[in-house]
Every structure is written in C-alpha cells, then in structure tokens.
Amino acid sequence: MSGGPDAIVLGTVTDRMRARLDEKFTVHAVGTDSVPEALLGASYICCGQGGASVRADLIDAMPELKIISNFGVGYDNVDAAHAASKGVVVSHTPDVLNDEVANTAILLMLASARNFRHDEDWARSGTWEKQGAAPLSRSVKGATVGILGLGRIGEALAEKLGVFGVTVVYHNRSEKPVPYTYYGDLVEMARDADILISVAPGGASTHHIVNAEVLKALGPDGLLVNVGRGSVVDETALVAALSSGTLGAAALDVFEHEPKIPDALKTMDNVVLLPHVGSATVETRAAMGDLVVDNLIAMLETGKARTPVPE
Numbered sequence: 652m653s654g655g656p657d658a659i660v661l662g663t664v665t666d667r668m669r670a671r672l673d674e675k676f677t678v679h680a681v682g683t684d685s686v687p688e689a690l691l692g693a694s695y696i697c698c699g700q701g702g703a704s705v706r707a708d709l710i711d712a713m714p715e716l717k718i719i720s721n722f723g724v725g726y727d728n729v730d731a732a733h734a735a736s737k738g739v740v741v742s743h744t745p746d747v748l749n750d751e752v753a754n755t756a757i758l759l760m761l762a763s764a765r766n767f768r769h770d771e772d773w774a775r776s777g778t779w780e781k782q783g784a785a786p787l788s789r790s791v792k793g794a795t796v797g798i799l800g801l802g803r804i805g806e807a808l809a810e811k812l813g814v815f816g817v818t819v820v821y822h823n824r825s826e827k828p829v830p831y832t833y834y835g836d837l838v839e840m841a842r843d844a845d846i847l848i849s850v851a852p853g854g855a856s857t858h859h860i861v862n863a864e865v866l867k868a869l870g871p872d873g874l875l876v877n878v879g880r881g882s883v884v885d886e887t888a889l890v891a892a893l894s895s896g897t898l899g900a901a902a903l904d905v906f907e908h909e910p911k912i913p914d915a916l917k918t919m920d921n922v923v924l925l926p927h928v929g930s931a932t933v934e935t936r937a938a939m940g941d942l943v944v945d946n947l948i949a950m951l952e953t954g955k956a957r958t959p960v961p962e
C-alpha cells in the first residue's frame with residue numbers, strides 16, 4: 652500500500668489494475684455496491700468489472716467524492732446526472748473497445764443470417780450424417796443495414812461493414828458528416844432496412860426506442876442485432892414479435908435485466924444469444940482496465956480525468 656488517498660473499489664479488478672492502484676492509493680476492495688461508513692470520506696471510486704452500481708444515495712453519502720471511474724464505455728450503472736450536479740466527475744473507457752464490440756455485432760449478424768448456431772448443432776449432433784446437408788441460409792450481400800447509434804462503436808461498425816457488400820444507413824440523435832444515409836425517424840429506417848444493429852447506449856433517452864412499431868417495420872424477414880444496451884429494446888415486444896413472426900430473427904449480446912434473459916428467447920430457434928461479451932477479450936479488457944486506472948491517477952495528479960463522460 653502506498654499510503655496515498657483512499658480509493659474504493661466496487662466490483663472486481665484485475666491483478667494488474669490492483670498493482671497500479673496500490674502504487675498511488677490506499678485501496679479498499681469492498682466488493683459490493685455499498686461502502687462501509689468508515690470509508691464514506693473517500694474521494695475516489697473505482698468501478699471494476701461486474702456491474703458495480705453508483706446511485707444518488709451513495710454519491711450523497713460521500714461528500715468528498717471527486718471521481719467515479721467506470722469500467723466500460725456505457726455508464727448507465729452510474730447516476731451521472733446526479734454526480735455532475737454534485738461536481739463529481741464520472742469517467743468511462745471509450746475507444747479501446749470499438750473494434751471488439753463492432754466485430755461482435757458483425758459476428759452476430761452473420762451467425763444469425765447464415766444460421767450458424769443451428770448449423771453447429773447439425774454438425775455436432777450427427778444430424779449431418781443422418782439427414783445430409785443443413786438447410787440453406789441467407790446472404791447478407793446486398794442487404795441494407797441500419798445502425799442505431801452512430802457513436803464511436805457505430806462508426807467503427809459502419810466502416811467494417813463496408814467489406815460485406817451491404818448498404819449502411821443510420822439513425823442517430825443528429826446527422827453527422829459521414830457517407831451514409833441518415834434517417835431522422837427510426838421506424839422509417841427499420842422499414843427500409845433488412846438488418847437493424849443497435850449500438851446505442853442505455854439511459855432515459857434511448858429506453859425502449861426499439862419498440863413494437865420498429866420491430867414490425869423491420870418485418871418478417873428482418874434481423875435485429877443488439878450489442879449496445881438491453882434497455883434500448885422493449886423485450887416484451889421483442890418476444891411477441893419473434894413468436895408471432897412479425898420479426899424474422901434476433902441476435903443479442905445485451906439484455907434488459909442482465910444476467911437474466913427472458914426464458915422465451917432461450918427456446919427460440921431464430922435467436923442467437925450471448926452473455927454480454929462484446930468487449931470480453933483479454934486484450935480489450937486489459938486496455939479498459941488501464942483506462943479506468945489512468946482516469947483515477949489523472950484525477951489525483953492533475954485534478955482532471957483523462958476520459959470523462961460527455962456532459
């Protein structure tokens with residue numbers, strides 16, 4: 652321990668993060684989202700992996716709090732508006748996961764369109780030997796892919812999609828100077844798209860924006876991919892659309908109430924499910940962990956975070 656100021660660790664941190672924190676802070680790994688009374692005077696909160704949540708009551712209980720350094724580009728686990736109102740900086744880990752999450756979206760798109768989840772079962776279970784070739788799937792070449800949320804990950808995704816022979820269009824809070832067609836109306840985009848990929852962040856402004864109307868517009872041959880936040884999609888409407896055939900298929904890495912996945916989705920053949928692993932590679936998580944610690948050290952040494960969340 653360095654004897655530096657107290658830093659509260661919520662959730663789990665890697666050995667590398669812990670070693671770097673120990674050089675500058677007196678680290679208290681409390682492991683949960685509640686901070687013991689004796690530590691409420693601390694100024695630094697480090698959120699590790701595993702969904703640490705920092706709500707208004709905790710922020711209010713820590714009058715000296717300077718920074719909440721979040722592990723992840725998404726920060727819907729932190730009450731950032733309340734933190735800002737108290738002058739507490741919230742930082743996150745943008746950019747370092749763009750490639751991995753964009754790759755995950757593409758893999759989900761292909762796994763679903765090409766029916767690979769089903770095909771893998773076909774090969775593994777011996778069905779191939781008994782019944783011969785698996786049913787044909789669909790090509791993505793020529794499809795229109797609508798990206799919901801053209802932030803950093805969305806832009807990386809749009810660029811990568813360029814090699815698949817698809818037409819990329821997007822819906823975003825505002826139009827951007829990019830070579831893709833902009834739709835101000837999400838339903839209209841869903842109507843024109845074959846595949847809708849959501850990389851939108853969570854929070855009040857995106858809550859359930861992929862609703863029954865959007866899913867219906869995407870249509871019986873449409874595919875919904877979600878690698879952003881589960882709260883963007885109305886899961887009840889999604890289950891209804893998939894089971895009635897109003898929507899063709901879904902491929903999801905994120906869910907409304909993680910780690911819970913609606914049971915109905917688990918039984919559907921036209922659904923691919925992942926346990927929120929978009930950024931979960933050793934390399935990307937190490938880069939995210941470094942940035943979490945960099946933000947705390949920058950705050951300690953310069954009074955400013957390296958990557959604060961947008962205002």
Ligand code: DGY
Pocket residue numbers: 722723724725726748879929930
């Ligand atoms: C993020 O960083 O927000 C990713 O979803 C991984 O949690």
